[in-house]
Amino acid sequence: MTVLVWILLILLVGIGLGFIAMPLVRARGGGSPGQADERREALREKEGALQLLRDLEQDHRTGKLEPEDYAVLRPEAEARAIAAMKRCDGLAAETGADVEDPIERAIRLERVRLERGASR
């Protein structure tokens, strides 16, 4: 194997290892990763609950769901969707994710922190 190829290989290995190590040496910016995960999960849950509602409606309209069963399943699905939406809204309010202006968001976050500190 030529020297050039060896150098290339070593370079690739070095770049690769550097790329792998990057997250370990770099601090992650933005909000707490746990909160971001929770927000995404809540959003996914909300989408799933709304899709379930749509499916129930479609099955009811096309006669695949008996009216008595629709009367039972629909409120259950609605309650699930409402709970998911509330959770989304609550998390958005806590993190200021629903606020576009960065200054407003920072004030909201500080307020939440102060309220939490006062309640302890």
Next chain:
Amino acid sequence: MIQLGSYCVYLALAVTALAGALGALAVWKKRRDLTDAARNAILVAAGFTTLAVAGLLYALLVGDYQIQYVWQNSDRSMSLFYKLGALWGGQSGSILFWGWLMSLYAVGVVIRHRNDPDEIVAPALTTLMFIQGFFLTLVGFVARPYTRGAFIPPDGNGLNPLLQHPIMTIHPPMLYLGFVGMAVPFAFAIGALVSGRLGNEWIKRIRFWAILAWLFLAAGNVLGARWAYVELGWGGYWAWDPVENAAFMPWLVGTAFLHSVIIQERRGMFKVWNMLLVMTAFILTITGTFITRSGIVSSVHAFAQSSIGAWFAAFLTFLIVASIGLIVWRRGSMRSENNLDSLVSREAGFLLNNLILLGGAFTVLLGTFFPILSEAVRHVKVSLGPPYFNTIMTPIGLALLLLVGLGPVIAWKRMSLSGLWKALSLPVVIAVAAAGVLVIFGVRHAYALVTFALCAMVLMTIVGEFVRGVRARRALGYAHESIPVAMGRLIWRQPRRYGGSIVHIGVVMMFIGFAGAAFIGEWEAKSLNPGAKFNAGGYDLTFQGLEESASPDVETVKADVLVSRHGHDLFRLTPHRNWYRKAEQLSTEVAIYSTWRHDLYVILADLDDTGHASFKVYINPLVNWFWWGGLVMCLGGILVLLPPKQRMAG
């Protein structure tokens, strides 16, 4: 090149191991930075694996015969297309190809799930790296494509002539994409078990990957059947060969899984079932690979026997033990949220669907491994052929077809028998009428009659599904839309539901093709002189003569056959025989004339020294319904992959 390629393989393996270790550490320490590092390592591993594959591909394309794999699987006369196919044509190349596809899928998971919680993703990525590591270990130490030959030959051996067909170049990658793709749902299932997050989150995450893998397996199976039909020249397309079965079984179980998850999403039931199904589907892909490569079961498709079988057996054992262990550990968290309310319900229908599909897969598995079992028990290798498989799988297939028809009409939770009859009455009447018409026209084959009747019934229920959907759409204020527009928008808005219906239409078409097989006609005409005429299935075939040609690698003898009917010349067919000098192998190339009603399939069966030709002719009724049905099924599968649109309106 050999050294560079080998080092790329070892580096890929090392980084894969690092990625797995980082992922495992991330699970243990619950640290986001470790998961991110694992993700990056997966990208780097994919890079090195890609380099390893690129190196072998380059060697094949330029004919670097110092590499043993290159001269064993290619030669200078092969076109670029077949040299590409040589990458997966041999044992070690195909395992490297598998490892590469695994790395690409892993990259796909990293990208698609980059924002998903680490709790689920980290163990899933670790599992994927474990699987990838296994294949790269094989490539690095057991079946090494970058091995120097004892000498450098002036030319290679070439690819097996049977494999030098366009379909045979596409079919293996399709199947590998399906086999390897099944690892992703498996990995997420492991992730769900390890993390304890056993709600619907993991199901929603794997839906795309499970459908994709299923789609590739479906396409791969149909392409393989097509290759067998046009290349092997026995008139049929499915012989229950072990390698065919190896690709069929995970598809059956994958089908069961895709249906069963709907129940978990809607009713919170079948959680353990779904876990078992997704794990079984992947384990069967490894089983299939074990069958193909270990030589324990003989097959026309198999790679040469090697010691690699022991490695696969060990890997398989580990997967089975680990999967069962995890399910048992978490069984308490997988209790159903609801019970089965009625045996006449969609839930019960899906349960029956699971049982029948699993039963089918088990039947095929038993039949495939029977030679080994019989040898172990009675010291005699007994093979089970098409009669065993057809006897058991035909009623299983018909039961499934019936469920395809019942599924769209049965209600969730419970349905009264009168309600079921109301929904089914018209389809049943159509089915009986169809059977009656066929009996009047002389069809007496019982299975064929039942199949056609069921096909008519199922088609009616699917049409009913679309009719109800269009009606519901019109009731929402879209009465101005024409029916084709309404149907198009219905499918576009709800691709999962109606894409599934299109898949079912494809299945019905394939069953029509199966039913036609009951009426295959076979004729033989031996030792014909040029000018001789014979009749086959209402066609008059006149053997006009032979034409010989030769190239440096192949000697070809073509028979010119004029096909006519009632004195009118229709077309010419040229079945031929090729003698591949280097491989010292003879292959017959059939001539096929296709219509929607049947294929006229002509084989140049034999030649003697005096120019006499013998022919075998098949009339294969309705066989093209199978091929077109396969295409429709795959198109429906592509639709099912699409995400649902947010609202019914618009």
